[in-house]
Amino acid sequence: xxxxxxxxxxxxxxxxxxxxxxxxxxxxxxxxxxxxxxxxxxxxxxxxxxxxxxxxxxxxxxxxxxxxxxxxxxxxxxxxxxxxxxxxxxxxxxxxxxxxxxxxxxxxxxxx
Amino acid sequence: xxxxxxxxxxxxxxxxxxxxxxxxxxxxxxxxxxxxxxxxxxxxxxxxxxxxxxxxxxxxxxxxxxxxxxxxxxxxxxxxxxxxxxxxxxxxxxxxxxxxxxxxxxxxxxxxxxxxxxxxxxxxxxxxxxxxxxxxxxxxxxxxxxx
Numbered sequence: 001x002x003x004x005x006x007x008x009x010x011x012x013x014x015x016x017x018x019x020x021x022x023x024x025x026x027x028x029x030x031x032x033x034x035x036x037x038x039x040x041x042x043x044x045x046x047x048x049x050x051x052x053x054x055x056x057x058x059x060x061x062x063x064x065x066x067x068x069x070x071x072x073x074x075x076x077x078x079x080x081x082x083x084x085x086x087x088x089x090x091x092x093x094x095x096x097x098x099x100x101x102x103x104x105x106x107x108x109x110x111x112x
Numbered sequence: 113x114x115x116x117x118x119x120x121x122x123x124x125x126x127x128x129x130x131x132x133x134x135x136x137x138x139x140x141x142x143x144x145x146x147x148x149x150x151x152x153x154x155x156x157x158x159x160x161x162x163x164x165x166x167x168x169x170x171x172x173x174x175x176x177x178x179x180x181x182x183x184x185x186x187x188x189x190x191x192x193x194x195x196x197x198x199x200x201x202x203x204x205x206x207x208x209x210x211x212x213x214x215x216x217x218x219x220x221x222x223x224x225x226x227x228x229x230x231x232x233x234x235x236x237x238x239x240x241x242x243x244x245x246x247x248x249x250x251x252x253x254x255x256x257x258x259x
Contacts, residue, residue: 001139001142001143021142023138023167023171024135024138024167024171024174024175025135025136025138025139054142054160054163054164056164056167056168056171056230057168057171057226057229057230057233058171060226060229061226064224064226084157085156085157085160085161086160088157089164089233092217092232092233092236093215093217093229093232093233094216094217094218094219094224097218097219
């Protein structure tokens with residue numbers, strides 16, 4: 001019931017695959033990992049949510065912080081393969097206005 | 113602390129449990145909701161929404177509502193005639209979520225804040241919300257029609 005995160009770097013694009021729950025229990029560790037990477041100079045980031053089962057506002061807060069860190073540069077944070085009920089959270093919160101969301105990994109890679 | 117759903121004579125199904133004010137209890141909350149959902153044929157989407165709304169309320173209590181580390185979050189869920197009713201009581205600080213301002217979800221920028229989103233989700237995902245402060249306790253009643 002925790003969060004498993006795997007990380008792949010290919011052609012300057014980092015893909016995080018998330019499995020499980022991004023909530024108040026797991027968001028601090030993931031935030032540290034994501035922000036360290038951005039502060040270390042990485043700017044093209046895909047979050048693959050295909051196996052993400054759950055997200056709460058604690059998880060949204062991490063994505064907001066990462067998007068702020070990337071603002072002003074030429075980097076992007078992109079979300080991929082959201083379950084319908086997770087997509088609803090992004091619609092209701094209005095986060096769709098600043099986080100690009102795509103259905104497939106090919107579309108995500110094509111967005112850079 | 114652990115009670116399995118008990119069929120009620122009126123044809124409803126009930127589950128009740130208590131969480132300690134510790135964020136690690138979120139796991140227990142998720143397990144309780146998931147088992148109540150699967151035992152009663154509630155859709156994954158609805159289980160997710162219930163999980164989210166109760167998580168946000170519980171996380172608020174743990175983050176802001178505690179005067180000590182010994183608070184309790186008492187929860188009863190009842191499914192009857194296609195309507196799920198949830199009664200939640202806690203002994204944290206007085207907090208009426210219905211008084212919370214709506215977040216600005218239309219702001220097309222990253223300058224926005226996350227605060228208030230949990231309550232926004234509750235307003236959008238539940239059919240009714242009633243709040244009462246009595247006997248030094250926050251008492252919240254939520255209902256949701258189950259498809």
